[in-house]
Amino acid sequence: MRAARTLATFDDVELGDHICWRPDSADASPADVLAYVADGALYGDKIVVVGSVDAVLGLPRDAVPAAAVILDPRRVLDSDSLLAAVRQEARTALREGFRSVRVLTERAPAGARDGAEDLVAQELRLDEFASESNAIVVCAFRPSQWDGPTLEHVAGVHPHEMGIRAERPAFRMYSAGADVWSVDGVIDSEGADAFNTAMRAVMRFSPKVNLRFDSLEMIDAAGMHALVDAARHLPDRRVVVEGANETVRLCWELAGYASAGVPVVMAA
Known part of the structure; x- marks a missing residue:
């Protein structure tokens, strides 16, 4: 049974979690991301990065396992196609013997071409995916890049949160x-x-x-x-x-x- 909760660190993630992560600053160290990736190898999870590696919170390419998958959203026509690609990687991971997938994506206003409702719809679809597939999905939102109302909209459709915030969503x-x-x-x-x-x-x-x-x-x-x-x-x-x-x-x-x-x- 899923339940909303706040995570102190990536050590607290569980299968089926969909996390709204707000890094402490625009210059956040990739150390937390590296730990998240390393834990994936420890528990037998396949890493799926949405975006180029260098663009996702400074994650260095040589730190990503060779079996990891990089999905470049610039090469996908729309968000539905991107989600379909993530789902396909989850099915492939199970056939390959992985426990599950660990998805990491950094959301940026430049990539959110549509309005808040479309962005929220994407996050709801990701949450549905995490729930039904037992995947772990981390969506990073740098507070310095987003306006407050939009952050509140997206935070409300993530059952789990980590990082800074003034107060938890109502x-x-x-x-x-x-x-x-x-x-x-x-x-x-x-x-x-x-x-x-x-x-x-x-x-x-x-x-x-x-x-x-x-x-x-x-x-x-x-x-x-x-x-x-x-x-x-x-x-x-x-x-x-x-x-x-x-x-x-x-x-x-x-x-x-x-x-x-x-x-x-x-x-x-």
């Missing part, structure tokens, strides 16, 4: 199975926009989405509006919410959303 949304997404924390006016973006992104994947609210502490009026607005963003979409506590269900009813015209069902 909520997290992450894969809990096929078309099932677990949401924990608090969704209030401050996080409603990020939640709406995450929901709009995930609604692209399937006409029916299941949300698990077992670990959600609270969702206020702004959060509920964000959920309904996202469900209405695309035609013929439906959201089923399960595991909500009694307070959340009562607030949903009092807000008038428990009606046939709302494409979100709050199950008992």
Whole structure:
């Protein structure tokens, strides 16, 4: 069962983790990356680097195992093709006798040509991949290169985090199975926009989405509006919410959303 958590170092990574890593500075030492790669060899994981080696946090080529795979995003037409390539490497790694794959990618604004919703959709797909394949996926975001709101959007769709941050995201949304997404924390006016973006992104994947609210502490009026607005963003979409506590269900009813015209069902 996956659960959101904060990691102190790469020593804490586990199979199935999808980590939002914020290096301490723009001049971060590659020592942590080298340790992550070395542990891959120790545990029998294949290393997959998305990007040229020199561009991923200064990782020297001679430190990368010969069996590692380098995927240059500049040579892939779109993010779907890149994810397909990562999935293929995971299948190949299992046939070759590796335990799993360790993916390392450094995200840069220059490579994120689309808006925040597209970036969030990519991260949700990576999280789904990590969950179903037991891969370890580390996405590095240098704080100096990104604006605060975008960082908050992407942090909210990583179940695990490492490195510096002012405070942990108010909520997290992450894969809990096929078309099932677990949401924990608090969704209030401050996080409603990020939640709406995450929901709009995930609604692209399937006409029916299941949300698990077992670990959600609270969702206020702004959060509920964000959920309904996202469900209405695309035609013929439906959201089923399960595991909500009694307070959340009562607030949903009092807000008038428990009606046939709302494409979100709050199950008992």
